[in-house]
Amino acid sequence: MSQRVAVVTGASSGIGAASARALAADGWHVVVAARRLDRLEALAAEIGGTALRLDVTDPESVEEFAARVDACHLLVNNAGGALGTTSIAEAKDDEWLRMYEMNVMGTLRVTRALLPQLLASGDGQVITIGSIAAREPYPGGGGYNAAKHAVGALSGVLRKEMIGRPLRVSQIDPGLVETEFSVVRFDGDQDKADKVYAGMTPLVAEDIAETVRWIASRPSHVNIDNVFIMPRDQVSAQVVHRVP
């Protein structure tokens, strides 16, 4: 039997890179996609996968990418992130729009573009990385909350629209995971990013990757709709146990 193909977006870092490694270890041929091609090429060489440049905010880039993916059995929609922590009162249109592009429109574009290959596989699967932000609004989370809530809606609608067809749709909503996420959110400010995880034990990218691999390896008749996964030290978006 020929190797099954998984596409992982945002695979140049964090949860995406860890998921690509976990899936490759389970025998998948993984197409790793993001903007930083140098990182992708190193990862593809390590796991025997394929590196392809992809900017999910650029419709042309998504179309070109999808045209190069002949077969796809699994799509992991992971590319995304947060920008800033501004309040609604001080919300910046540009930040909101960029978060919408990266998380919502990006997930829509890539999913829509790869649907033909996923359905043609006869047993397709989409696993989208949402967030606790998709479930719980919190002060300073405005644009990211709105974007991830929309991502949750997209997953739910797609699952309903695809009933009776060979496509499973899952979403994983993590709490705090220590990756480059906070460095990006705080525009490269490492000290600010470190404070997010100070005095507590966050999840690591591999914890989420294990969940991706687990969902992807359920038998075909089983659809894991949603998984909400948190560090033991976190019980809600802003209630975190920290040791001083």
Ligand code: NAP
């Ligand atoms: P990360 O280390 O910053 O990784 C983000 C990935 O997304 C990178 O590979 C980045 O690659 C890619 N990306 C960003 N913009 C992109 C674009 N326009 N086109 C293609 N790829 C793009 O953060 P992470 O924590 O692994 O985040 C992965 C996902 O988990 C995100 O959807 C995030 O919202 C979600 N999440 C994270 C946490 C957390 O606490 N870390 C919690 C809940 C949910 P390039 O820059 O190379 O393009």
